[in-house]
Amino acid sequence: MSTSETEYLKGKASEDYKHGFYTDIETEKAPKGLTEDVVRYISHRKDEPEWLLNWRLKAFRHVRDRIDSGETIDWAHLDYEAPKFDEISYFSAPKDKASYDSLDDVPDEILETFERLGIPLEEQKALTGVAVDAVMDSVSVATTFKEKLKEKGVIFKSFGEAARDHPEIVREYMGTVVPYTDNLYAALNSAVFSDGSFVYVPEGVTCPMELSTYFRINEAGTGQFERTLIVAEPGAYVSYLEGCTAPMRKENQLHAAVVELIAHEDAEIKYSTIQNWYPGDPDTGEGGVYNLVTKRGLCKGDNSKISWTQLETGSAVTQKYPSVILAGDDSVGEFYSVAFTKGHQQADTGTKMQHIGKNTKSTIISKGISADVADNSYRGQVKVSKNADNARNFSQCDSMLLGPDCGAHTYPYIESNNPTAQIEHEATTSKVGDDQMFYCHQRGLGEEEALKLIVNGFCQEVLQELPMEFAVEAKELLDIELEGSVG
């Protein structure tokens, strides 16, 4: 990266910092509640083309019906109060002016976490070589490295901008992998989505840098509804990183994002996530983020590849199943996941691998760690269609329990309609052994150091899939998470 780019990023980072993480940014909010007016207001505020407004309205009518019919999602191993959809404000935008005296309000432990993770002030150091598209509240405030990407023809912008600048591409793909009817939260997102990222990599192009977005949820009571769309044309390659932190808040915050990936022939998309949103009060679980996300990729062309890697440590409730539809012959889907829950956190996460093309291959590696009274479930589906000759899947789901009161569950669903399919599933549940701890102690490592090593080791297979820039941060994050869980 050139010096000027670095300088630019530094400037951006300190700008963000001065804005504070959530308070005192004068925001204009939509009135609470989910109405047609609100949807029109959002679309208007974002200066959207008519076709997009109409798209939203269709989704709105659909989701309104589902909400009015009292639909809830109750099949997951989760216990939380369903969001009150009519008490949420669906849009807020930060204004230009900011005041700078608000950091005092942020609890020290969160500031320390930011500092230790190097976010956002130190962001650039940790992520040198990474383009940052910071989403603050609902509007993208910074998109960088555009020029460099432009040279290669890579489009990387906020979803809103993309809808204005490249309507033909957005229209062609939006909603094709996750239709607005997919599930309640995807439907909600489709009606009121705020912003998010759009990536388009042209044929034969390898994106010259890792693309990264930081999402932050800022405004109390404001749900955030990102929408991300990534399209890789034949032979293209892109690696996209998404990382999140959120400050402490009292009310539950709903986060219902939609991510759609499309990989054409010989294309590869690598999507990595680090999620450490506010998990709520450790003793009561109150106030944490509800992270209810729909992520799905389509391996559309032959020999295409999509791989999801995630490190989920935050949120009060996490429910997400990044999935791959393996439509192209010889296409490959991968899911690597670490989910860490402690305090009162609950996670129900996993993946769905849908084999449609011939010789398709999927790999699932899931590591769940629970401490305190947290609950952690893996839920995964492997589905092989009739014509998917020689489909292969390997799944490995390991759970680690760090105490007597936490829970780990595994729900694998396998549906094979082709006799040539090879499906392998392995699952283990373990505790950190006394003999392992003693072995570490005997080499001079204290309780916490030993636990960190062992847990990091447990997650190694997944962490090594993260891009270098993120791997260090990921390890640090796990260490921080573990510090409270020893004993």
Place this chain on the structure above:
Amino acid sequence: MALLEIENLHVGVEGEDIHILKGVDLTLDTGDLHAIMGPNGSGKSTLASVIAGREEYEVLDGEIRYDGDDLLELEPEERAEEGIFLAFQYPVELPGVSMTNFLKEAVNAVREARGQDELSSAEFLQQMRERADMMGLDADLTKRSVNEGFSGGEKKRNEIFQLAMLEPRLAILDETDSGLDIDALKNVADGVNKLRDEDRGFLVITHYERILQYIVPDRIHVMMDGKVVRSGDKDLAQQLEEHGYEWIREEAAAAAA
């Protein structure tokens, strides 16, 4: 000077009515190497574990002094920092934990306790290479996860490699020779001999007289039923090799009667 003094040590299993060590007495001077022999189940590993501070055991009576100070007060990691090293009879696997990370943390913990600076990455890697070579450990093993999938002999070599890295003052080898091939045995013996000096002490637990031909002990103790029932010089090993333990058992019984 006495490095390790064990007096009338009685040990049971925490929370259970099991009495394993029943009055062990043993003194090891700095610069000395003692061998501990004895039949299966006589309490050799238990003694080693208690010296290292394993919490599953409860000291019922007696004391252990290390460098003149009460050892039993210290946590296991503090004992390691003070220079106590145990080469495990059954080394533990740490899946996914790289040897390099593990050892680096261990070496630095110990160095810090000794008031030494942390090693730089380059120095550390250099030292790893040297010591692996010295102990005949395949350098590829240092790139893997700690003991994961190591063969029995590789695990034993790895223990000795770690010993060399950590440069302890009191090293306890619990049947490190079992399962080693002849070449490895010589390697280990050479390594131990190189590390022997007047500031260090060794306790070598073994079933075989063979290793004691390479590492000549200053004394040999025989444990039976939780006690040291006989101590002697290096010739004792030869006697045991020829006659087994029965005669000692009889002698001990006669003395008790």
